[in-house]
Amino acid sequence: MPSASFYWDAFRQCFFLPAPTLTEQNLPDQTGRVFIVTGGYAGVGKELAKILYQKNGTVYLAGRSKDKGDAAIVAIKEAHPTTDGRLEFLHVDLADLASIKESVATFMKKEQRLDVLTNNAGVMTPPAGSKSEQGHELQMGTNVLGPVLFTRLLTPLLEKTAASSTPGSVRVTWAASLATAAAPTGGVEFDPQSGNPKVHKAQTSNYAQSKASNVLLAYEYQRRHGSSGIVSNSWNPGNLKSELQRHMSVPEATITGLIVHDTRYGAYTELFAGWSADAAKAENLNKYIGPWGRFVALRDDIKTFEQSSKLWDWCERETKSFE
Helix, strand or coil, X not given: CCCHHHHHHHXXXXXXXXXXXXXXXXXXXXXXXXXXXXXXXXXXXHHHHHHHHHCCCEEEEEECCHHXXXXXXXXXXXXXXXXXXXXXXXXXXXCCHHHHHHHHHHHHHHCCCCCEEEECCCCCCCCXXXXXXXXXXXXXXXXXXXXXXXXXXXXXXXXXXXXXXXXCCCEEEEECCHHHHHCXXXXXXXXXXXXXXXCCCCHHHHXXXXXXXXXXXXXXXXXXXXXXXXXXXXXXXXXXCCHXXXXXXXXXXXXXXXXXXXXXXXXXXXXXXXXXXHHHCHHHCCCEEECCCEEECCCHHHCCHHHHXXXXXXXXXXXXXXX
């Protein structure tokens, strides 16, 4: 049973939020650094890409739609005409594991480094029965398996970059959510027969499970790759207006509309996770990040490395043939 302090902290992630601590106003120059933001052409991802581009970074907007990617690039460039940054579209379909290796190969042909991978893209409460190309429940496929494979294939380049960079500056960050509060015990419920994460009847439960999974994956990636100099963390971006809400019912959307904020605030949360010095300090590794860039409480039962290892092993089994 979550503690009273957890519920109080969850309330504070929705109301009376403090001002962001890292924004485009105080982010240092990003010249020479290379970033990937999945879902970088819409919503929070686009807002993050704007900030990094105007600070002279090279930003890859990764996603399925080239048309949306190209349109976002034009809009961002028009808004910031004087920067020395660079924007690129990178095709990646996280719901199709068979497509991801080619996406990584395309990136590798163009770049010799990768400083921060922001696993921002995701899907939320799609119609019941929706599945990925490989037949997984769509939210686990898109929000979990796709990012794991994408990250694993990019890890050699992240490690190479970390070896010649300022300690703590190379990072992988993972999109969680306040919905982790509704995840099953341990974050993920495994079917005792198949060993796979259980597919729940309610899509909201499947979404919560996928977001808690990203917290566990952030822990496990830090455990496995932290010694190479990469920092891995997860974050709740905050309650935001975004395309994720396109599958909500009218009552759900109405209630949500009362507590959502502009997407640029979510970008500040992501910016803190991927770029703030505080998020790389040894005492803050494996801490959960909330809006708009601060450390917040998480349910104690989601913090277990036994569960994170079990989930990572399942992800490896499901994605290994696509490496």
